[in-house]
Amino acid sequence: MGFRDRLQRFMYGRYGQDQLGIFLMAFAMVLFTISIFTVPYVYIAAILIIIYEYFRMLSKNRAARYRENAWFLKHTAWVRNGFARIRYFFTEGRKYKVFKCPRCGQKLRVPRGRGRIEIRCRKCYEQFIRKS
Ligand SMILES: [Zn+2]
Incomplete structure (x- = not known):
């Protein structure tokens, strides 16, 4: 053996x-x-x-x-989640900007660098303008 x-x-x-x-x-x-x-x-x-x-x-x-x-x-989940969040910030997160709907507070992700755009909330359909 x-x-x-x-x-x-x-x-x-x-x-x-x-x-x-x-x-x-x-x-x-x-x-x-x-x-x-x-x-x-x-x-x-x-x-x-x-x-x-x-x-x-x-x-x-x-x-x-x-x-x-x-x-x-x-x-130790918070440590690993923290690293994942940092990694996301430097990769995918760079391409998007997150806004909060002024009416219902829903978080909405839009592509970055498109100038002033009209955003429509997918939850309450509120429309608002932000600079992306
Ligand atoms: Zn909303």
Whole structure:
């Protein structure tokens, strides 16, 4: 039996890697880098994080690990959404301008750079003029 088969058999039924795991490993790497310049506690913290992540990857309690990852994803959603919003602002967002309907408050997206245009609200059909 080759190494790959043995590894596969060993990993069978175990949890493996997830987003939380990737984050923990990256965080540990940052701590290792910091520890070069600073106190030894940072180094110890990095090692503890890696041990914890190996425990997670090799764990057979998949439900518990899944819950941890779900908790992590839930509490970091604002960071990921923030990055998505910034990316949108610099790509698609540049092509459009968003106006609020003066009557109902509906947000309306119009192409940018068309000069003064008449916008019709798609919700209440109010018409108003804005510079795009
Ligand atoms: Zn409206």
